[in-house]
Amino acid sequence: MTGPARILLADDHALVRRGVRLILDSEPDLTVVAEAGDGAEAIALARAEQPDLAILDIAMPRLTGLQAARELSRTMPGLRILILTMYDNEQFFFEALRAGANGYVLKSVADRDLVEACRAAMRDEPFLYPGAVTALIRDYLDRAARGQDQPERAITAREEEVLKLIAEGHSAREIAQLLFISIKTVDRHRANLLQKLGLRDRLELTRYAIRAGLIEP
Amino acid sequence: MTGPARILLADDHALVRRGVRLILDSEPDLTVVAEAGDGAEAIALARAEQPDLAILDIAMPRLTGLQAARELSRTMPGLRILILTMYDNEQFFFEALRAGANGYVLKSVADRDLVEACRAAMRDEPFLYPGAVTALIRDYLDRAARGQDQPERAITAREEEVLKLIAEGHSAREIAQLLFISIKTVDRHRANLLQKLGLRDRLELTRYAIRAGLIEP
DNA sequence: CCGGAAATGGGTGTCAGCACCCATGGGCGA
DNA sequence: TCGCCCATGGGTGCTGACACCCATTTCCGG
Numbered sequence: 460m461t462g463p464a465r466i467l468l469a470d471d472h473a474l475v476r477r478g479v480r481l482i483l484d485s486e487p488d489l490t491v492v493a494e495a496g497d498g499a500e501a502i503a504l505a506r507a508e509q510p511d512l513a514i515l516d517i518a519m520p521r522l523t524g525l526q527a528a529r530e531l532s533r534t535m536p537g538l539r540i541l542i543l544t545m546y547d548n549e550q551f552f553f554e555a556l557r558a559g560a561n562g563y564v565l566k567s568v569a570d571r572d573l574v575e576a577c578r579a580a581m582r583d584e585p586f587l588y589p590g591a592v593t594a595l596i597r598d599y600l601d602r603a604a605r606g607q608d609q610p611e612r613a614i615t616a617r618e619e620e621v622l623k624l625i626a627e628g629h630s631a632r633e634i635a636q637l638l639f640i641s642i643k644t645v646d647r648h649r650a651n652l653l654q655k656l657g658l659r660d661r662l663e664l665t666r667y668a669i670r671a672g673l674i675e676p
Numbered sequence: 677m678t679g680p681a682r683i684l685l686a687d688d689h690a691l692v693r694r695g696v697r698l699i700l701d702s703e704p705d706l707t708v709v710a711e712a713g714d715g716a717e718a719i720a721l722a723r724a725e726q727p728d729l730a731i732l733d734i735a736m737p738r739l740t741g742l743q744a745a746r747e748l749s750r751t752m753p754g755l756r757i758l759i760l761t762m763y764d765n766e767q768f769f770f771e772a773l774r775a776g777a778n779g780y781v782l783k784s785v786a787d788r789d790l791v792e793a794c795r796a797a798m799r800d801e802p803f804l805y806p807g808a809v810t811a812l813i814r815d816y817l818d819r820a821a822r823g824q825d826q827p828e829r830a831i832t833a834r835e836e837e838v839l840k841l842i843a844e845g846h847s848a849r850e851i852a853q854l855l856f857i858s859i860k861t862v863d864r865h866r867a868n869l870l871q872k873l874g875l876r877d878r879l880e881l882t883r884y885a886i887r888a889g890l891i892e893p
Numbered sequence: 894c895c896g897g898a899a900a901t902g903g904g905t906g907t908c909a910g911c912a913c914c915c916a917t918g919g920g921c922g923a
Numbered sequence: 924t925c926g927c928c929c930a931t932g933g934g935t936g937c938t939g940a941c942a943c944c945c946a947t948t949t950c951c952g953g
Contacts, residue, residue: 472762477787478695545689570694615899628879630939643902650941651899660909660940662845662879669886675762834930847909860932867911877910 463490464581467508469501469524470516470543475566479514479543479573486574488581498522502530505538512580514573517544517551518672523623525551525558529616532559539580543573545672552587554613562586614655619673621648625661626668680707681798684725686718686741687733687760692783696731696760696790703791705798715744722748722755729797731790734761734772742775749776756797760790769804779803831872836890838865842878843885 495501515524541562542555561580579586631645712718732741759772778797796803848862
């Protein structure tokens with residue numbers, strides 16, 4: 460017996476943090492030991508507090524929950540990770556799996572499922588909401604049907620970074636200066652994003668990012 | 677003595693509703709008597725339950741919190757209204773005041789201020805977060821300085837039509853074909869819109885249209 | 894150890910967005 | 924009636940977005 464699971468909670472809205480904390484702390488086997496307001500703070504607090512489980516919102520300033528999840532699952536392999544998001548979006552769901560998340564919970568059903576998802580993660584079992592399971596099965600069947608000839612490449616970490624900046628209204632030149640890379644490289648990332656997502660221009664990229672919850676309008 | 681204030685809570689995320697409910701119900705003078713997941717449901721429940729106070733999120737399906745606030749302040753004059761939102765946006769803030777809201781609270785600071793805002797509303801006093809107060813004062817000073825000499829030309833009907841189409845992602849060429857006018861005229865309307873709204877490009881026009889509720893994201 | 898993917902960056906060309914210039918005809922209020 | 928604003932549209936030119944071409948380095952997994 461080692462006491463309740465120690466949880467790090469990261470969301471940029473204090474109100475959501477407070478609500479989730481009240482829900483989790485009312486369970487005897489779960490306790491929130493730290494709260495972060497952005498992805499960078501989440502990483503710092505995870506290192507300082509060594510929690511058992513991190514609950515990460517996707518849409519956060521500085522680093523998104525997915526970026527933080529990649530970093531945390533790489534540097535702290537024992538840490539369980541739950542992604543908590545507003546949006547039912549398959550692209551981000553698959554990315555969350557690749558980023559090392561143990562579970563993916565929608566905020567719209569989190570009041571019912573979140574506690575169960577935490578317990579599943581602590582047992583090192585995956586937890587997915589029903590829609591995600593459906594998408595996963597469909598994707599599995601798709602791959603089986605195609606014989607994995609096309610692994611349909613996903614958005615990379617760097618591409619997500621560029622996507623966020625484009626959607627925030629920055630020009631290619633500004634992004635190049637922010638990331639210390641050439642305009643041509645920004646052009647290439649943008650082109651890859653447009654091709655992978657099947658979109659036409661940066662305006663559609665912006666809509667996509669808003670719908671996906673990467674940024675706020 | 678009439679017992680605790682009866683509150684209607686409207687937000688499309690069950691998780692946020694649950695958090696807010698836990699916060700408010702722990703105060704002896706506040707009690708949540710109904711929860712709505714969208715603006716239309718909020719109006720129906722307000723009529724059925726006759727609460728003292730309605731807390732409305734802006735971003736909701738069917739009817740936004742602002743639309744619901746307009747309807748409620750018109751048909752139920754005794755009802756106090758608090759707008760609760762993610763966005764620190766002056767446009768929304770002024771719209772909320774015009775829609776009859778008694779208070780405007782940001783989700784990012786709601787864990788601290790929400791209870792106080794509810795009590796202020798029940799005393800029929802306004803409650804605004806500090807940034808909103810600053811914006812209100814600046815706007816007042818602006819108007820005083822101009823002495824309303826310039827009615828600051830409004831968007832014309834034709835310009836709004838073009839704005840909508842631009843925000844929906846149509847190119848100037850497409851809009852010209854849709855409206856049976858020349859590309860150059862579309863160019864001119866766009867230029868006038870950019871100048872009147874103080875924006876830079878069609879991407880910012882799109883954000884503006886989304887925020888103004890002209891189109892759906 | 895080799896092949897592929899990710900990240901980097903250069904060149905070239907087309908086109909749309911946007912700024913600035915200009916003019917004309919119609920409607921409406923002072 | 925006169926002037927103003929609106930809607931219309933033409934010309935010119937710059938710049939950024941985007942497509943398609945190319946190459947190099949690094950790193951990781953089979």
